Amino acid sequence: MSRPLLEARGVGKRFGALVAASDINFRLDVGARHALIGPNGAGKTTFVNLMTGVLTPTQGQVFLDGEDVTAIAQAERVKRGLARTFQINRLFRGLSVLENVYIPVAEQLGAAPGMVRPAGKRKDVIDAAMALLEKLRLQDVAAHKVSELPYGRQRLVEIAIALGLSPKVLLLDEPAAGVPSSESHIILDAIAGLPKDIAVLIIEHDMDLVFRFADRITVLVGGKIFAEGTPKDIAANADVRAIYLGQATHG
């Protein structure tokens, strides 16, 4: 049996009387391709925030690579290999594409606190950033301001920033959100090309993408895990179809 990289044990979160998540048990193994789905307001974003350390759970524990990180801050979890992308782009809009990736890579390689050597002389950082951009076919626009790119390619930069952190676990929050269908194949290609050894959790509404990508699916409803299984199980589960798939574009 493979080792869990990210694990939630009985995790829950209440905001006063509001229960946003309760009793979530979840694990993500090495090389996993896992999808998290659920109707609006099911607590998907809360779940991601609990895993990444933006929120502290009011019950349960979170483990990253075998260690209890429940009380550990977001920045430290990133250092230990947990990276995420955002549903709505959070890019360094005024900077070039290369600089957008330079920043996380500099953090990852420990270059960022340096005040004396020019950023341009850290060839190791620039090379690593350029290599990532080449993988995502962004090398030709590396010098462009990121805000000048079409939206689909901005979404790729969003993924590139997370990959720049050399993560063990990558959480993709609706990577194709807002991308016009003419461009969505570049996102699919990028996701298909993610390194096999990192565990990926994708939160997505696009059922096409989910069923193409995931080898396991968790359905979240009302802050609780409603069902979990292989794509086949989930597609065949009548309750899931009634609650979720029935309302979606795809059946």
Place this chain on the structure above:
Amino acid sequence: MSAADFSAKSVDTKIAASHPATWSLVHRHRLRWWEPLPWILAIGYFFLFPNHLGFGTEMLIMVLFALSLDLVLGYAGIVTLGHAAFFGIGAYAVGMLAQHGIWSEPISGLAIAAVVAAIFGLLSGLVLLRTTGLTLLMLTLSIMLLLEEAANLAQEWTGGYDGLTDVSISPVLGLFEFNPLYPTTQYLYVLCVLFIGFLVVRTIVYSPFGESLTGIRENVLRMHAVGAPVRKRLVICYAISAAIAGVAGALWAQSNAYVNMSTLSLDRAATVLIILVLGGYGRLYGAFVGAVAYMVLAHYLAKLYPTAWQLGLGLMLMTIALFARNGIIGIVENLLARRRGKAPAQGSGS
């Protein structure tokens, strides 16, 4: 696309960094042909206007002060309206030591001012930089006003409202006398210090640390998400900036041979902010252009319209705010970009 070579570490080194798209980042810290220009002009001023060196010294000091503000406001995006606090701390540190006969050597005086201002920047930054936006603006303002009031009340030390009027400074290096009436020493001394201060700021903004400051300015939430210790970086930057502002204040005290509450006032804090916005913030040379443009303009407007000169400044500021958000340097950048037929690759602000 194989999986193994995706990670940030295993890369074919030579090919990537020589990619043409990396050119602007790889080369941006290199000296450009026009960069010696401000220094040539500053030395030219020394020979051309020997009777206006006092005014020149004041301009150079404001350039240094504006540079320190550019580091926090232009690069790190810390919105402050109280930067004169550090200017005043530097000025009073040097002034009090000299007035009370404790220490009058000028160069070590600057170091003392820098350390005192940096410590104050560090301590206040630890508290202030938990906040952002309007809250931060009001807190920086109120700390400065508290200091101003403290300077007013601690009369025994600070001279209160009258200030310190007998700040006599020893000759620079034991050789060059400070003479407030014919300030050749002051001008060259301030120019040298400005040059060093500029090199410090330039080195920082082009470093990976500087890059991470711009990251904080552009998207602080993302900086948290990439694991950057955001508040620590901001506090360090704030303390460095405070030290430079403290040196600027100390230079002001040394060259004028007095210190008064104007060094700590909202008027000074607002002036340096206007200078930076006028010249162009986040642009390194905005401080130079802004300080010279503001002070020359203020000087001539005050001569022409002694009662209403600030109206002219106000109109000019409105023009900048409405039509040239990136200041005078921004206008020049746009013109150059238009001549080359493309938009500038980098920029802040709008």
